Amino acid sequence: MAASSFAEARSGIVAVGRWLDGKGWAPATSGNYSVRLDDGSFAVTVSGRHKGRLTEDDVMRVDVSGASLDGKKPSAETALHLALYRDFPDVGAVLHSHSSNAVGLTRAFPDLTGWTLQGHEMLKALPGNTTHETRVILPIVDNSQDMAVIDAKMSSLLVKPGSAPAYLIRAHGLYGWGKDLAEAERVIEAVEWMIAAELAEIGFRNGSAA
Numbered sequence: 355m356a357a358s359s360f361a362e363a364r365s366g367i368v369a370v371g372r373w374l375d376g377k378g379w380a381p382a383t384s385g386n387y388s389v390r391l392d393d394g395s396f397a398v399t400v401s402g403r404h405k406g407r408l409t410e411d412d413v414m415r416v417d418v419s420g421a422s423l424d425g426k427k428p429s430a431e432t433a434l435h436l437a438l439y440r441d442f443p444d445v446g447a448v449l450h451s452h453s454s455n456a457v458g459l460t461r462a463f464p465d466l467t468g469w470t471l472q473g474h475e476m477l478k479a480l481p482g483n484t485t486h487e488t489r490v491i492l493p494i495v496d497n498s499q500d501m502a503v504i505d506a507k508m509s510s511l512l513v514k515p516g517s518a519p520a521y522l523i524r525a526h527g528l529y530g531w532g533k534d535l536a537e538a539e540r541v542i543e544a545v546e547w548m549i550a551a552e553l554a555e556i557g558f559r560n561g562s563a564a
């Protein structure tokens with residue numbers, strides 16, 4: 355199991371926020387990020403902060419139940435991060451992006467409960483994939499303000515064979531994870547890129563792109 359010191363997690367999370375904001379995937383305070391710490395607690399972003407302008411004080415610690423360990427208010431979506439650490443003991447970092455592509459895709463296909471990514475060379479960026487001749491399923495769950503509702507839906511989808519280390523929340527955004535921050539960044543970047551490529555492909559097929 356990968357785990358970091360709080361100091362390392364803080365600086366890594368600040369940097370990740372700048373990077374995701376630079377991509378346009380963290381607008382208007384959206385998104386949240388976490389890292390599993392070596393003492394069994396978790397570093398997570400403070401709720402409501404602009405993720406492109408985080409300082410180290412905007413990264414706090416929670417225990418395994420989500421209780422604040424330093425008096426700050428954790429992300430409203432902390433329970434979704436903790437659910438992933440609970441279900442996948444090897445996960446060391448979880449990132450949540452809010453791209454217009456992820457939102458647009460899930461709103462355009464309101465009945466879909468999953469999106470299959472198949473045949474992309476970019477699939478090799480996902481842990482364990484060595485060829486484009488494969489497919490992964492990106493589960494899609496409906497949004498809710500009750501994190502337990504999202505957790506209950508996504509936990510059952512993610513244990514299915516072929517699930518990506520990522521899932522979409524409809525009209526909301528993307529969650530992705532990895533053994534550490536670097537791997538979680540690669541998952542988010544690869545999945546966001548494949549979604550963008552497939553939306554472009556849909557546009558070409560419909561004759562709506564030049």
Ligand SMILES: CSCCC(=O)C(=O)COP(=O)(O)O
Pocket residue numbers: 382383384385386399400401402403428429430431450
């Ligand atoms: C304007 S973003 C709405 C809340 C959200 O979806 C999000 O990712 C950020 O919430 P947090 O409490 O982590 O700041």
Ligand SMILES: [Zn+2]
Pocket residue numbers: 384385386431450452526527
């Ligand atoms: Zn969100």
